[in-house]
Amino acid sequence: MHELSLVQSILDIIENYRKEHNFFKVNYLKLSFGELSCVNKDSLKFAFDMLSKGTVAENAEIYFSIIPATITCNVCKETFNSVEDYSKCPKCNSNDIFLSAGFDELKLMEIDVEI
Numbered sequence: 080m081h082e083l084s085l086v087q088s089i090l091d092i093i094e095n096y097r098k099e100h101n102f103f104k105v106n107y108l109k110l111s112f113g114e115l116s117c118v119n120k121d122s123l124k125f126a127f128d129m130l131s132k133g134t135v136a137e138n139a140e141i142y143f144s145i146i147p148a149t150i151t152c153n154v155c156k157e158t159f160n161s162v163e164d165y166s167k168c169p170k171c172n173s174n175d176i177f178l179s180a181g182f183d184e185l186k187l188m189e190i191d192v193e194i
C-alpha cells in the first residue's frame with residue numbers, strides 16, 4: 080500500500096518537529112494531495128491510525144484538502160478545474176494542454192499541537 084510510506088514520511092516530519100519544539104500531543108493536522116495523485120483518503124486514514132500508535136500523533140484529527148485537477152491550455156492560456164476530459168481544452172478544443180495542478184503527492188500543510 081502506497082499510503083503507508085506517505086504516512087510514514089509525514090510522521091517523520093512530525094517527529095523531527097517534535098524534537099525541535101518539544102510538544103507532547105498533536106491535536107490535528109491538515110494534509111493536502113492532488114485529485115489526480117494515486118492517494119486514497121480511506122487508505123491514508125487507515126495507514127495513519129496504524130502507524131501513529133504510540134507516537135505524539137496518535138488520535139490526531141486529520142483534515143484533508145484535495146487540490147483539484149487543473150489543466151492549462153497553451154493556445155488560449157486559460158486554466159480549467161476538474162474537467163471531464165483531460166485530453167483537450169474545453170474552450171478551444173486544442174489538445175495542446177498540460178496538467179498544471181492536481182497531481183501533487185501528500186503534503187503536510189498545518190499541524191496543531193499541545194505544548
Ligand SMILES: [Zn+2]
Nearest residue numbers: 152155168171
Ligand atoms: Zn484553449
